[in-house]
Amino acid sequence: xxxxxxxxxxxxxxxxxxxxxxxxxxxxxxxxxxxxxxxxxxxxxxxxxxxxxxxxxxxxxxxxxxxxxxxxxxxxxxxxxxxxxxxxxxxxxxxxxxxxxxxxxxxxxxxxxxxxxxxxxxxxxxxxxxxxxxxxxxxxxxxxxxxxxxxxxxxxxxxxxxxxxxxxxxxxxxxxxxxxxxxxxxxxxxxxxxxxxxxxxxxxxxxxxxxxxxxxxxxxxxxxxxxxxxxxxxxxxxxxxxxxxxxxxxxxxxxxxxxxxxxxxxxxxxxxxxxxxxxxxxxxxxxxxxxxxxxxxxxxxxxxxxxxxxxxxxxxxxxxxxxxxxxxxxxxxxxxxxxxxxxxxxxxxxxxxxxxxxxxxxxxxxxxxxxxxxxxxxxxxxxxxxxxxxxxxxxxxxxxxxxxxxxxxxxxxxxxxxxxxxxxxxxxxxxxxxxxxxxxxxxxxxxxxxxxxxxxxxxxx
Numbered sequence: 449x450x451x452x453x454x455x456x457x458x459x460x461x462x463x464x465x466x467x468x469x470x471x472x473x474x475x476x477x478x479x480x481x482x483x484x485x486x487x488x489x490x491x492x493x494x495x496x497x498x499x500x501x502x503x504x505x506x507x508x509x510x511x512x513x514x515x516x517x518x519x520x521x522x523x524x525x526x527x528x529x530x531x532x533x534x535x536x537x538x539x540x541x542x543x544x545x546x547x548x549x550x551x552x553x554x555x556x557x558x559x560x561x562x563x564x565x566x567x568x569x570x571x572x573x574x575x576x577x578x579x580x581x582x583x584x585x586x587x588x589x590x591x592x593x594x595x596x597x598x599x600x601x602x603x604x605x606x607x608x609x610x611x612x613x614x615x616x617x618x619x620x621x622x623x624x625x626x627x628x629x630x631x632x633x634x635x636x637x638x639x640x641x642x643x644x645x646x647x648x649x650x651x652x653x654x655x656x657x658x659x660x661x662x663x664x665x666x667x668x669x670x671x672x673x674x675x676x677x678x679x680x681x682x683x684x685x686x687x688x689x690x691x692x693x694x695x696x697x698x699x700x701x702x703x704x705x706x707x708x709x710x711x712x713x714x715x716x717x718x719x720x721x722x723x724x725x726x727x728x729x730x731x732x733x734x735x736x737x738x739x740x741x742x743x744x745x746x747x748x749x750x751x752x753x754x755x756x757x758x759x760x761x762x763x764x765x766x767x768x769x770x771x772x773x774x775x776x777x778x779x780x781x782x783x784x785x786x787x788x789x790x791x792x793x794x795x796x797x798x799x800x801x802x803x804x805x806x807x808x809x810x811x812x813x814x815x816x817x818x819x820x821x822x823x824x825x826x827x828x829x830x831x832x833x834x835x836x837x838x839x840x841x842x843x844x845x846x847x848x849x850x851x852x853x854x855x856x857x858x859x860x861x862x863x864x865x866x867x868x869x870x871x872x873x874x875x876x877x878x879x880x881x882x883x884x885x886x887x888x889x890x891x892x893x894x895x896x897x898x899x900x901x902x903x904x905x906x907x908x909x
Contacts, residue, residue, distance in 0.1 A: 504569065504580040510879040512837050513566045513584070514851070515553050516844075516871035517542040518830075522555060523869050524566060524584040527842070527853070527876070530865035533567070534584040541828055544873045548601030548621035550881040554608070555586065556596035561608050563589040563624055568879030579879065589629045591617050598644040602690055603698070605632060605647035614640040616655065618647055621881070635673075644688050648698050652676070654711060656685050656702075666702055668711060679716035682709045689733030689740045691765040699765045701740040703729035708742065710765050717768040728761050730781040737790035738766045739806040743781065756823055760784075760794055762809055773809045775802055780823040782833035782873075785841070787856040793841055795834050797821050801843055803859055813859025817852045818845035830872040837876040846870045 513533065514525040521537040522544075543556040553564045565587055569580040594612030601607075601621060608617040614637035623630025635653070637643055641663050643656035651671035656663055663685050668677040682704035691699040696713040707721035708728050728742035740763040747755045756778040762771040777796035785793045791812065792804040799820050803813040824831045830846035841854040849870060853863040 504582045507579050507581055510568050510570065510579050510581070512840070512842075512876050512878050513568060514842060515544060515564065515566060515584075515875045515877065516867070516869055517544050517555075517873040518869040518871045522564060522586070523871075525865070525867075527863075527865075530851075530867075532868055536564070536584075536586045538586075542873070543596070544875040545599035546601055546875060546877075547599070547624060548604075548606040548619075548881065549624055550878055552587075552621070552624045553875045553877065554599040554606075556593070556599070559592065559594045559596065559612070561591045561593045561596045561599060563587045563629070565624075566877040568877055569625070570879045587624075587627075589624065589627075591619075591629070591631075593617075597642060598688075600644060600646050600688065602647050603649040607645040607647050607653070609643055609645050610640075611642045612640055614638070614643065616645045616653075618645075618653070642686065644686075644702075646688055646690070646698075646700055649693070650697055654688075654698075654700055658685070664704075666709065666711070666716065668714075677711065677715055679709055679718075681706070681716075681718060684727065684729070685709075686727075686729035687731045687742075689731035689742070690735065691733045691740050692736055692738045699738070701731055701733065701742070701763055701765055703727060703731055703742065705748075708740075708761075708763055708770070710763070710768050712765055719763060719768045719770055721770075728763070730784055731763075732784045732786045732792075734786045734790040734806070737786075737806055739764055739790070739792070741784055741786060741792040741794075741806060742770075743779070743784065744772060754823060754825065756780075756797075758796075760792070762792065762804075762806055771809050773804065778823065780831060781827070782831060785834050785836045787836055787841070788839045789857070791856055793834065793836065793856070795832055795843060797823070797832075801834070801841060801854055803841075803856060815854050815859050815861060817843045817854065817861065818850075819848060821845075821847065828872065830870050833871075833874055835874045835876045837878050842874065842876050844871055844874055846872070 512527045514527050516523045523535045524533045538557050540557050545554040547554045551568050555562050555564045565585050567582040567584045571578050591608050593610035597609040597611040606619050606621050616635045618633040620630035620632050639659045641658040645655040653669045657665040664683040665680045666682050667675050670676050684705035687703040689701050700711045702709050705727045707726050708719045710717045725748040727745040731740050731742040733740045742761040744759045744761040745755045745757050759772050759774045775796050777798040779796045783795040790806050792806040794802045799818045801815040801817045804811050818832050821832050834841050834843045841856050843852045849867040851865045854861050
């Protein structure tokens with residue numbers, strides 16, 4: 449079947465009207481410039497919230513900013529000293545995802561995905577960069593998305609998925625800094641479902657197909673919407689991760705309930721498992737590593753409804769195999785991330801951050817970072833979590849309202865911050881896109897963007 453795809457040939461600023469909480473919250477913060485069309489085609493009355501140059505301060509380097517979602521809104525902190533830079537009030541349950549440019553965060557709430565400007569700017573000037581900071585602000589750049597789902601930046605485009613309609617919106621994240629949403633393409637799946645879409649380097653798109661009741665199909669479409677690869681052997685498909693590409697193109701791993709499936713060299717490859725059930729629905733990749741870090745669940749009907757695994761999977765995308773590593777302590781879906789050099793990071797309930805060599809599965813560092821904990825009964829409730837940026841693991845302990853910063857290479861804790869809120873999600877921005885989110889690989893890249901206000905053992909953060 450040929451998937452219908454609509455290519456939008458110009459950038460558009462889409463200010464979604466009628467979303468009360470988001471629209472009201474976007475009125476605060478920095479002043480507004482910009483313009484463009486709204487999602488409905490009517491003229492915009494000001495476009496995205498964006499600070500004029502006079503509200504910006506030039507700095508010698510950018511310090512990462514910590515964005516926290518919590519009950520009642522979004523709060524941004526300076527990572528150097530923990531100062532609160534902005535708080536935006538929002539209603540409902542809030543989710544955060546990278547928008548793909550290193551500066552904006554995609555905020556999912558109130559049946560929309562809206563861009564939040566964290567206020568870190570790196571502007572190229574010949575063979576060097578200038579750095580600026582401004583107040584964080586929730587913009588008016590918004591996409592209507594009933595039951596907003598996965599947001600996936602990859603290969604210079606970002607895919608926004610609406611579970612309630614199956615609608616997929618692809619944007620150019622470089623347009624966000626210009627006050628535009630930058631819609632490149634709008635398409636949809638055959639039926640609404642909890643799905644995901646991944647932009648590919650060749651202009652194609654990987655996406656899931658299914659219904660609210662069942663989903664087992666993954667397709668790859670070329671730039672003209674033709675199906676070039678398909679598998680129906682991925683029941684309960686959930687989660688994705690991009691690994692190191694091959695000469696033929698992207699490598700994408702997806703979680704299924706009978707072992708993961710890998711798209712590589714134009715075809716799908718099934719990971720063999722022991723038994724009939726194995727779910728790796730939460731996966732983390734790295735652009736320079738063929739290994740994907742994933743959770744490892746083996747109980748189709750766990751007692752109490754929640755499986756509390758102690759084993760993780762290291763999926764080798766080169767040969768569709770996996771290594772299972774038992775960490776001896778439970779973890780949950782917010783426990784996984786990757787280090788700058790591809791290290792596998794897992795935060796376990798014994799309070800330790802486990803830093804592993806992804807190729808061998810050897811534990812490089814075990815770092816005490818939180819008190820002992822167990823997975824909440826409700827996944828929306830706050831629980832320990834982490835994010836990685838600039839070689840630092842930012843580990844949140846909501847029970848203690850504390851954040852710990854760990855140098856991934858050395859395994860050393862070098863800073864702790866008290867938190868003004870009890871967060872349930874975290875994103876950290878640096879002002880520049882990197883890794884799989886890198887927008888223009890051949891362009892001059894900024895120097896080290898962060899000094900974090902201090903150093904330890906020669907490492908600046």
